[in-house]
Amino acid sequence: MKSAAGIGALLLDGLADTIRVSLTEDPVAEVPVAQELIKACALPAAPTAYNVPVLEKDPYHYERRATDVVKVSGVEIGGANPVKVGVKADAIALTGERRNAEFALASLDEKPVVQFKDAMDIAGFASNPSAVPAGSVFCYTGAEMVSGVRALAAALDAAGRQDPILLYAKIGGTEKETLRVSADIGSLVTDGLGDAVVIDGYKGAKETVLLAFDILQAAYCRRSKTNFISCPSCGRTLYDIQQVMGKIKARFGHLSDISIGIMGCIVNGPGEMADADFGYVGGGPGRITLFEGKTAVKKNIPEEDAIEELVNLIKERGRWQEP
Ligand code: SF4
Secondary structure: OHHHHHHHHHHHOOOOOOOOOOOOOOHHHHHHHHHHHHHHOOOOOOOOOOOOOOOOOOOOOOOOOOOOOEEEOOEEEOOOOOOEEEEEHHHHHHHOOOOOOOEEEOOOOOOOEEEEOOHHHHHHHHHOHHHOOOOOEEEEOOOOHHHHHHHHHHHHHHOOOOOOEEEEEEOOOOHHHHHHHHHHHHHHHHOOOOOEEEEEOOOOHHHHHHHHHHHHHHOOOOOOOOEEEEOOOOOOOOOOHHHHHHHHHHHHOOOOOOEEEEEOOOOOHHHHOOOOOEEEEEEEOOEEEEEEOOEEEEEEEEHHHHHHHHHHHHHHOOOOOOO
16 A cells, blocks of 8 residues: 555656565565556546646645645544545445544535536636635545646635645445555645545445545555554565564554564664664564664564564553553
């Protein structure tokens, strides 16, 4: 999912000639994922023409689009609020589950949501902005989500408006659709566009909400569970990284506020997990070195003790929570 959000965002802008998806498993498993991602992010035969100014945006630095706070289904979105995750009310009705959804949308016609179905709808707003009352929530539901939402943001900017944007996707649940929606939403939130996400039609509320939170986490937009950064392994790997990864996920997967790096060797591992809070790094045969940020704090401990030592380290720093 991180690859879909990251590499997919670049593919959608036509900025790639060859890709490699890095997975912590047998390298041959990487190839089909990369191929699916390329297919999922295929560019349209003819790009849509939007009759709005080009969106002015610095592509090198993250800046979230400034928006007003507006309530949807009684819940605030926009402003300084994190990108909220909602669900269609009928998905809840289907499964009886709401899970962690922060709002439930009865329909895309529920005020203050205003739906834009294509380039003509966006051009119509651009030529007569006052037709849509201020304090609306703009939602693009046409083809090519990334360019459509960018055009919507450009039209809003040109009108001097700060209405928030709801990112809405209707998908059927195939892997290709999941990769594409990850690339679409990942690309937009990485560019600071979007104040709420609703994914519709993908099984029940539980799955759609989880998928939306996972995409936001993959794009480093909003964290809802432990963030794992693991290396793909290579000839330098000093332990069975796939097996250890499974054990670490089971032991630490409930810590929503922590990022853990799992790296096969101390030669390159610390650099590759530079933004992790804690690191589990192969220090030598049968030996693990634990990191806190970029500092090695417990060196060359026996591998069989390393996971519990990492628990102790996180406890010592006051960041442990019981599952
Ligand atoms: S961190 Fe070390 S073991 Fe992992 S891929 Fe990089 S060089 Fe190989």
